[in-house]
Amino acid sequence: MLPCFVMLDLETTGGSAVHDRITEIAAVRVENGVEVARWSTLVNPGVSIPPFIQSLTGITDAMVEDAPTFAQVAPRLLELLDGAVFVAHNVRFDHGFVVNELARLEKPLKIKTLCTVRLSRKLYPQHKGHGLDAIMQRHGLHTLARHRAMGDVEVVLQWLQLAQAELGAEVLQREAKTLLQGSASLPPLLETPMEDIPDTPGVYLFYGEGSIPLYVGKSVNMRTRVLSHFQSASKVAREMRILQEIRRVEWRETAGELGALLLESRLVKELQPLHNRQLRKERQLSAWMLHAQADARPLVQLVRMDDVDATAMGQLYGTYRSKRQAMDALRLLADTHQLCPQALGLESGKGACFAHQIGRCKGVCAGHEPAALHRVRLEMAMAQHRLQAWPHPGRVGVREHHAASGRTDIHVFDRWCHVATVHDEVSLADVQQSRQQVLAFDLDTYRLLLKRLAPPLGRERAVFHLPGLSS
Template sequence: MLPCYVLLDLETTGGNPVHDRITEIAAVRIEGGQEVARWSTLVNPGTAISSFIQNLTGISNAMVADAPGFEEVAPRLLEILKGAVLVAHNVRFDHGFLLNEYSRLEQALRVKTLCTVRLSRLLYPQHKSHGLDAIMQRHDLKTSARHRAMGDVEMVLAWLGIAAQELGAEQVKQHAQTLLQGSAALPPLLETPVDQIPESAGVYLFFGEGPLPLYIGKSIKLRSRVMSHFQAASREPREMRIAQEVRRIEWVETAGELGALLLEARLVKDKQPVYNRQLRRERTLCAWQLDANPLARPLLTLVRSDDLQPSQFGRMYGVYRSKNQAISSLRELADKHALCLHALGLESGKGRCFAHQIGRCKGVCCGEEKPELHYLRLQLALAEQKLQVWPHAGKVGLREHNPQTGRTDLHIFDQWCHLATVQDEAELEDALTSNSSLAFDLDTYRLLLKHLLTQQKKGLELRVFDRP
């Protein structure tokens, strides 16, 4: 398959590589198609193994009581891995545990990786499932040591042999090389192992040498989105500059798309990354506020961002990103609907407005049209741009759940403003009782407006809270 690789499997106390520990390691080294080394060992995790994990793996606390700790077996593992590609089924899992274990020893593990789950998808695209149990069933493979490290290594080795027989060794080799080339797209100075990034929803941050991020993005598949940046570096100048500067990557997982969008918008505005063009803080936002009196002059007043109060949205229209954009939009409406420039405040002076002189105003400025009728036509012309009044009596929450990760986030809103994202009752109580001032954000308004209308389709659950 590859000139030199080590097929490895770990058993652990759980699924979190930061908090859980390794209980067993098995590795088989292949060089030039021949097995040259085979090694396995139990590992004392330094913590208790739960009954669930004991039943799953068959590895008990008593079995590892006298086993060596990871620090004792770490040199032997490095020796086996030297110069080889680390191959594993769901390699991110195994690689993540090894990275954390070596990090605890203040050592760096630098090794190329290849995932046989991804390899199976390439070799057998007609099949939906590519977990080890599915592969064993598909190819009639059997073992009495499932969920033991060497037993699982032997199953993957057997499967690779079957794949070479069914599809040809050259095809297996080509697909394996394709996966490795995907890793080769990584920036040469990147310190963060991309395989550690989860394939779940969230926000990612690219950092260079300084403390401020170069770029912030979001995705429902973090690792794939990060890799797409690097794979596009040869085609897009901005992606090339990011790839040249990036040194490390941080990420924050969320329950789903809405949480990722909200977090991305907040972080971009707070940190102002140099390569983010959108979602930056808008200090020049403005909207038109319509006077309640049809006789008022002007009928519209431009309201700046600091004075945008959601409670007044029933008479506001926009929002615009600059004063020039607001005026330009209003002039277009006036021309299209024969509205009076004097009444709108777009033209000063007395008597007939210029639009009436050229036949584009119906004459409210000179008594030829009733102010009430002009006012009604203005409301109809602005209708598509009307800001929506908050449809609830108080605060609401949108519950977002990810069945794959089990994570649940509750996003709290009031008057179109995002107050908080909480995960427990204590945080919820703080969010509901907080008296902090609300700051209107155009991106959040548009995002929430869309998700409130499509909440059921997007799998969101609306929770309405009583007014305090």
């Protein structure tokens, strides 16, 4: 297939190359079509293996208890990979784990990669499934060690031999070399060396000839993500346009995914990149506020988020980019739940509304339904759109640390708003003592924090209360 490659497979404690660890490695080195080395080992991950993973792979905590650590097996792995192409089924997964494990040892890995999933798509485009199970079923391949590293390596090697027999060695070599060149191909006018882009979390910015970015993106591994843009250019029109225009890449590192998400959202709104369609700056973001009095007319008032104090978040319903969007949403609620358009301010007039006359309103306007009951039904109809009140007594901090880079970020939030990001305890103390006069509500930040800050703090050790002033 290739002059020199290593077929590699890993078993791990989970799917995140940043947070999970390797439990088993298997590698077979092939030179000029001949196997020259074969190696496999269990690896002590230093953490417990989740029950689901144990049942899937058959690798238990007891099996890896006396196994060597990754640091102990790294020299042998690097020896096998030296001068070879890193080949794996879904290579980004295996390569990502190896890169992160080596980064923890301060040993960068620069190596070409080839994905046999992509190779299968090239060789057998008539088939839809290209996962290992699909390939085994399609070609009648068998193994007694599925989901064990060497068992999976042997299956892929069997498949390569079968593909060569079916399609010919020339076809296999040509498609493998095409993929290898494609994975290494870069935009013709790119001035930034790819090896300079760190494989850490952060935000990357694509620039053309002008000062406005073409695109802003985020990733837990910026180098890998940037390469994926270039690799998908042949299939995605937007990626092709970026590929043709890009001249340089800039980046800003963060300690983790949360910091990258926050920074991406802010930079997109500030810089307005040409090819970003989401996270754009919200203009006149508004929400419905429900009147406390059941007989008030109208029962709801459309308010701009900029004009609402952050403490009133729990009294708001929905977030809308325009008045028209808000009115359409309210009309749909009224129609679905037989609410009175007059009472909601959607229609003017007195007496029975038109909706009541055609049986689409239960008649609060005509005295046929108590106002209090109508208001309760309205509140229930709007409940799923209600914004959450800030669940903490004051400011909270979220700490992120990246072991490989040594970077620590502490993100400070108050009432769903991002107050600041600092990197040490001194700066954190300054933020605690400061009072920010205006906290700007941002819908993207609110949605992001709902998943991370709404549960009790005890569920997330990286989140902690901050004593001192609230804004």
